[in-house]
Amino acid sequence: MSVTLAEPRVEPCIEPSIAGVGDYIALMKPRVMSLVVFTALVGLVVAPGHLHPVIAITALICIAVGAGAAGALNMWYDADIDGRMARTAARPIPSGRVQAGEALAFGLTLAGFSVAVLGLLVNVVAAALLATTIAFYVCVYTMWLKRATPQNIVIGGAAGALPPMIGWAAVTGNVALEPFVLFLIIFFWTPPHFWALSLYRTDDYLRAGIPMLPVVAGATETRRQILLYTLVLAPLGLAPWLLGFAGLAYGITALVTGAVMIVLALRIRAEREGHAACKQMFGFSILYLFLLFAMLLVDRLIPAMSGHFGAWS
Amino acid sequence: MNDATNEQGPETGIRLTEQQQRARRSRSIAIGVSLAILVAIFYIVTLVKGPGVLEHPL
Numbered sequence: 001m002s003v004t005l006a007e008p009r010v011e012p013c014i015e016p017s018i019a020g021v022g023d024y025i026a027l028m029k030p031r032v033m034s035l036v037v038f039t040a041l042v043g044l045v046v047a048p049g050h051l052h053p054v055i056a057i058t059a060l061i062c063i064a065v066g067a068g069a070a071g072a073l074n075m076w077y078d079a080d081i082d083g084r085m086a087r088t089a090a091r092p093i094p095s096g097r098v099q100a101g102e103a104l105a106f107g108l109t110l111a112g113f114s115v116a117v118l119g120l121l122v123n124v125v126a127a128a129l130l131a132t133t134i135a136f137y138v139c140v141y142t143m144w145l146k147r148a149t150p151q152n153i154v155i156g157g158a159a160g161a162l163p164p165m166i167g168w169a170a171v172t173g174n175v176a177l178e179p180f181v182l183f184l185i186i187f188f189w190t191p192p193h194f195w196a197l198s199l200y201r202t203d204d205y206l207r208a209g210i211p212m213l214p215v216v217a218g219a220t221e222t223r224r225q226i227l228l229y230t231l232v233l234a235p236l237g238l239a240p241w242l243l244g245f246a247g248l249a250y251g252i253t254a255l256v257t258g259a260v261m262i263v264l265a266l267r268i269r270a271e272r273e274g275h276a277a278c279k280q281m282f283g284f285s286i287l288y289l290f291l292l293f294a295m296l297l298v299d300r301l302i303p304a305m306s307g308h309f310g311a312w313s
Numbered sequence: 314m315n316d317a318t319n320e321q322g323p324e325t326g327i328r329l330t331e332q333q334q335r336a337r338r339s340r341s342i343a344i345g346v347s348l349a350i351l352v353a354i355f356y357i358v359t360l361v362k363g364p365g366v367l368e369h370p371l
Contacts, residue, residue, distance in 0.1 A: 016329055016337070017340075018333055019336055021343045052359060052362075054357055058358055117351070117354070120367055121358045121366070121367075123361075219365060226360045
């Protein structure tokens, strides 16, 4: 009996990686990560009860790393469309500095470690929420909604809105109405923010085949939707003050900045040529969210600090 | 020393360029620092929470 040996299969040679530390940091989307950490910090500070500073810092590190993991897994899956868009073509994978498999392994490792450490050292509820956030962002938003429906960033926005709830859960071990209100603010903030961007990046999304609202429904409908979501967002921004877990300074800030958001949304609705109002809305919406959450932080920290210094006098 | 060893051809296999070596070194340092931070976190949290560090009331 003769045995024929198969020809050895020659695997394509993969070049050794040239990815540096900076490329891996870029995979974690540091700007998104900083917003996630900031909103989680606010959830953590607003929550009733006390958390040892070391545990609080541990929780924030885990949330930051978890957000970075979600960013890396998003870049791994979206490498094909990132390469076709001017805004994302220079990212580590499409530019060839990081191989897709490296990004996948990096993202999965960070996700596993961040959830496990948060669960072991802080609490299981916060860890479960972090795992849900990562899974929702990667599996529901990135793998499914982003390429399937113009409602992608509306539903997918839930992932970005969860960090204040994780921060709250890190302190209390549960969730309540207050962090849910913060969740809703970010949830309703996301569509006007991203649709304003997509209005002046429509060609990019069209080239990549992503069904963003301006690509599918047109600019006029997108401008109308931006206004509708902003009209929900502005009163919602007042809710922390109306519900009594934020002070008057927060209320005034939310009122003024909410009014500016509505004015900008009206200007977008009226704009027929150019994208000046869209760019203003995109820039101001970042400031809006930052100011609301910064005021919540100030609201809690100033009385605590004055009490602390008062005890010294 | 056996001359036959020296008479073998040039070394085969993957040879890293200088850029690849630099990148690998920076990645190795980053992994080391990350592991050191992880160890430090577990050590400090254990000091803060005491021996029941991994116990959580359900």
